[in-house]
Amino acid sequence: MNILFDKNLDNLPTSKDKLLEVIIKEITQHIEQNRLSKRGVEKKTRHDEYLIVSKIIDALYQGYYSIPQSWISLSLKAKHYSKKEYGYKNIKKVVDALKDKDFIKIKLGNEYAGKVTRIFPSDILVAKFKRIGFRWRYYPPDKKTEVILVKDKIKIDNKLKKVTVPTPNNKQVKQHRENLIKINNELAKHCIALDLDDKALSIIDKKLIENTKKKKKGKSWKKEIHHSLNFSNVTLKRIFSNNSLEIHGRFYHGWWQTVPKQYRPHITIDGYKTAEVDFSTIALKLLYAKEDIVVPDNRDLHDIGLEGSETYLKRARELVKKYTYAVINNEKSFYRLDKSELKELKLTHQQLQTKVNEHHKPIIKYFGTGIGVNLMYTDSVIAEDVMLSFLKQGIIVLPIHDSFIIRSGYQLSLEAQMKASFNKIVHATTNLKAKGPLLPEHFYLKPKTESGEVILNTNQLWELVQNNDSKFSIYNKYLSYWHKWNERQ
Numbered sequence: 001m002n003i004l005f006d007k008n009l010d011n012l013p014t015s016k017d018k019l020l021e022v023i024i025k026e027i028t029q030h031i032e033q034n035r036l037s038k039r040g041v042e043k044k045t046r047h048d049e050y051l052i053v054s055k056i057i058d059a060l061y062q063g064y065y066s067i068p069q070s071w072i073s074l075s076l077k078a079k080h081y082s083k084k085e086y087g088y089k090n091i092k093k094v095v096d097a098l099k100d101k102d103f104i105k106i107k108l109g110n111e112y113a114g115k116v117t118r119i120f121p122s123d124i125l126v127a128k129f130k131r132i133g134f135r136w137r138y139y140p141p142d143k144k145t146e147v148i149l150v151k152d153k154i155k156i157d158n159k160l161k162k163v164t165v166p167t168p169n170n171k172q173v174k175q176h177r178e179n180l181i182k183i184n185n186e187l188a189k190h191c192i193a194l195d196l197d198d199k200a201l202s203i204i205d206k207k208l209i210e211n212t213k214k215k216k217k218g219k220s221w222k223k224e225i226h227h228s229l230n231f232s233n234v235t236l237k238r239i240f241s242n243n244s245l246e247i248h249g250r251f252y253h254g255w256w257q258t259v260p261k262q263y264r265p266h267i268t269i270d271g272y273k274t275a276e277v278d279f280s281t282i283a284l285k286l287l288y289a290k291e292d293i294v295v296p297d298n299r300d301l302h303d304i305g306l307e308g309s310e311t312y313l314k315r316a317r318e319l320v321k322k323y324t325y326a327v328i329n330n331e332k333s334f335y336r337l338d339k340s341e342l343k344e345l346k347l348t349h350q351q352l353q354t355k356v357n358e359h360h361k362p363i364i365k366y367f368g369t370g371i372g373v374n375l376m377y378t379d380s381v382i383a384e385d386v387m388l389s390f391l392k393q394g395i396i397v398l399p400i401h402d403s404f405i406i407r408s409g410y411q412l413s414l415e416a417q418m419k420a421s422f423n424k425i426v427h428a429t430t431n432l433k434a435k436g437p438l439l440p441e442h443f444y445l446k447p448k449t450e451s452g453e454v455i456l457n458t459n460q461l462w463e464l465v466q467n468n469d470s471k472f473s474i475y476n477k478y479l480s481y482w483h484k485w486n487e488r489q
Contacts, residue, residue, distance in 0.1 A: 004212045005070035005228035006118060011253070012059045012072075013139035013232055020057050023103075023128055027053045031097045048086040052094045060104070060121045062232050065134045068205045070228040071118035076109060085144070095119070134474060136191050136482040141184040141235050148177050152243035165243055172245055176238060176384075180251075183387050184235040186396055189489075191482035192234055192256060195268040197471035200443045204229075204263060211260075227258040231478070236399070238380070247373045249380035251399045265438035267405055269396065270486075271479050273437035275411040277418060278403030279379070280431050281321075283328050286375045287363040289428040297431045304355045308346075319345050324356055329372030376401075378425065385421040386414075408437050440472070 028050055035041065056072070063070045075081075076095070078088040095117075098104045103125040109117040121129060141147075148167050153160045167173060194201065208228070233255040241248035256267055267274050279285070281301040288295050295301065302321045306313060319341050326335040336342075336349050345352065357364050383399045390397045390406070390413075397414065398405040406414045415432055422430045 003069055003071055003120065004209060005066070005068060006073040007059065007063050007066065007070045007228065007230065009056065009059050009072055009074040012055075012062055012230075013142065013235065014055045014058045015137045015139050015232075017137055019132060019135065019137060020054070020061060023057050023125070024050070024053050027057070027094065027097050027101065027103070030101055031093060034097075034100070045090070048090050049094060052086055052090055053097075056094060056098070056119075060119065060125065061129055061132075062230050063228075064121050064126065064129050065230075067201060067229040068209050069120075070230075071107070071120050073116045073118045076117045134478055136193075136478050136485065137232065138485055139188055139232055139234070141181065141188055146177075147180045147184065147235075147237050148173055148240075149237055150240045150243060150245070151248075152241075168245065176245075179384060179388060180236060180238055183391060186391060186394075187234045187236070187254075189486075190234070190396055191268075191270050191479055192254075192398065193231055193268055193475060193478055194229075194259075194263065194266050195271075195273070195472075195475055196263075196266050196440050196443055198474050199471065200266075200440065201474055203443075204260075207260070227255075229255050229259060231255055240377075241373055247377055249377045250401050251380065251383060254398060256398050256405065257400050263443075264400075264405065265435060266440065266443065267398070268479075269398070269405075269407050270482065272407045272409070274398075274405045275408040275414070275434060275436050276400070276403055276405045277411065277414050277432050277434045278400075279382075279418065279422065280433050282379055282402045282430070283325060283372065283375050284360070284363070285428070285430050286378055286426060287328070287366050287371070289426045290366075291362050293362055294428070297429070301360075304359045306345075306355075312346075316345055320352070320356065323352060324360075325372070327356070327367045328375070329370065330368060331370035332368055382418075382421045382425050385424065386417055389417050389421065390414075411436070 028046075031049055031053075032038075032046075056074075059072045063072045074091070074095075076088075076092065081088040081091060095104075095106075098119070099106065101124075102122055104119045105122050106120075107118045109115045146167055150165050150167050151162055152165045153162055155161075194204075196204070233253055235253065236251045237253045238249055238251050256264070259267070264276055265274075284301040285295060300317075302317050302324065304320055306316050306320075308316070319337060322341075323335065323337055337345070337352070342349060342352070347355070357367070360367075379402050383401070383404075386404060387397050387399060390410075395406070395410060404414060404418065411434060415434065418432060419430060422428070
C-alpha cells in the first residue's frame with residue numbers, strides 16, 4: 001500500500017456516538033468468544049476492551065476518510081502503556097482480534113529502526129465504512145487529555161531529542177488550561193470543512209501526495225511536509241518549549257493549520273464562508289515594539305529598497321521575508337538562502353545580509369539570538385485574547401499562529417479585535433492583511449481581483465450562502481450531518 005501519511009492513535013479523538021457500534025460489538029464479541037477462560041474476568045477489563053476497540057475503530061474510520069488517507073500508528077511496546085488507563089495486554093488483545101477478523105492490514109514496527117506499528121482498514125472494514133459514509137461527528141474534548149504541553153530537548157545517546165516533560169501544576173497553567181478547555185468545548189460543536197466539489201478534494205488529495213514525495217527527497221522534509229487532513233481534528237493544544245511557560249506557547253492540532261495556504265479561502269464554518277486576517281510582519285513589529293519604536297502603518301518591513309519589475313519585487317519580498325525570519329528564529333546567524341534563491345534575488349548572501357541589517361539597525365542586536373520562540377509566546381498570548389474575546393459572543397475563531405479565520409460576516413469585528421488585543425499585550429499599534437472567501441469554482445480558475453479583494457457578482461454572492469450542486473456530494477453530506485446534530489441540541 002502506497003500510503004505516505006500516519007496519524008498517531010494517541011492524538012486522535014474518539015466520539016461517543018453509536019455510529020460505529022455494530023463494528024465495535026463485532027470485535028468485542030470476538031474477544032469474548034475466544035477467551036481461554038471467562039472465570040475471573042472483571043467488569044473493568046471488558047469495559048477497557050470496549051474503550052480500546054472504540055478508539056481504534058474510530059481512528060481507522062478517521063484515517064480512511066482523511067485527505068489523503070492515512071495509516072494509524074500505535075505502539076506495541078508494553079512500557080508505552082505503563083501510565084495509560086488501559087494496559088498493553090488489552091491493546092494487544094484488540095489488535096489480535098482485528099487481525100483474526102481480517103479487519104486490518106498491518107505493518108509491524110521495528111524497535112531497532114525506531115518505527116512504530118501501523119494499521120489500515122482491510123477491504124472488509126472499508127466496505128463497512130463505505131456503507132456508513134463520511135459523516136460529521138461530535139467529538140467531545142477528552143477531559144483526561146492534557147491540552148497544555150511543555151517540550152524540552154534532552155541528550156539521548158549523545159543526540160538532542162525533543163521530549164514532552166511533565167506539565168507544571170501552577171496558577172498560570174491552570175488558567176491556560178481553563179481558557180483552552182472553554183475554546184475547545186466550543187470548537188467541537190462546529191462543522192469546519194472545505195467547501196469544494198468532489199473533484200477538487202480529489203485534486204488536493206493527489207497534490208498533497210505529490211508534494212510529500214518531492215519534499216521527502218530533501219534533508220528537511222519533515223519540517224516542510226503537509227499533513228493529511230482530518231476534519232475531526234478541531235480541538236487545540238498549546239505547546240511550550242525549552243521547559244518554559246514563557247517560550248513558544250502557540251496553539252496546534254487544528255486541521256485547518258496544515259492546509260496549504262492557497263486552499264484556506266475555501267474553509268467554511270457551519271457552511272458559512274470565511275475570511276482570514278493576519279498580522280503583517282508581526283515578528284519584526286514585536287521587536288520594534290520592544291525598542292519603543294513606532295512603525296508607520298504604510299511601511300513594509302520586508303521592503304529593503306530593491307528595484308525591478310512587479311513580478312521580481314513580489315518574489316524578492318518573499319525571499320527577504322524568508323531570510324529575515326530565519327535570522328530572527330535561529331540562534332546563530334549562519335542561515336543562507338539557497339543559491340537558486342539568491343540568483344532570483346540578484347544578490348549575493350553578503351549583499352542581502354548587509355541590506356537587511358541596514359534596514360533594521362534598531363533591532364539588529366536580536367538577529368541570531370533565537371528570540372523567535374519568545375516572540376511566538378507573545379503572539380500566542382495575543383491569539384488567546386482574540387479567541388476568548390469572541391468566545392464571549394459565542395463566535396469561534398480558528399487560529400493559524402499569527403492569523404485567524406472567522407465567518408466572513410465578522411471580518412471587520414475580527415480586525416478591530418486583533419488590533420485591540422495587540423495593543424493590549426504589546427502597547428503598540430499594528431496593521432493587518434485580510435483575504436476574503438473564494439467560491440468553489442475559483443479552485444480551478446483564479447478569480448478577478450482589484451486591490452487584493454475578490455470581485456463577486458450578484459449570482460456568486462448567492463452561491464456563498466447556498467450550493468446544491470450534486471458534484472458537492474462529499475461536502476454537502478458531511479455538512480448535512482452537522483445540521484441534523486445541531487438541530488437536536
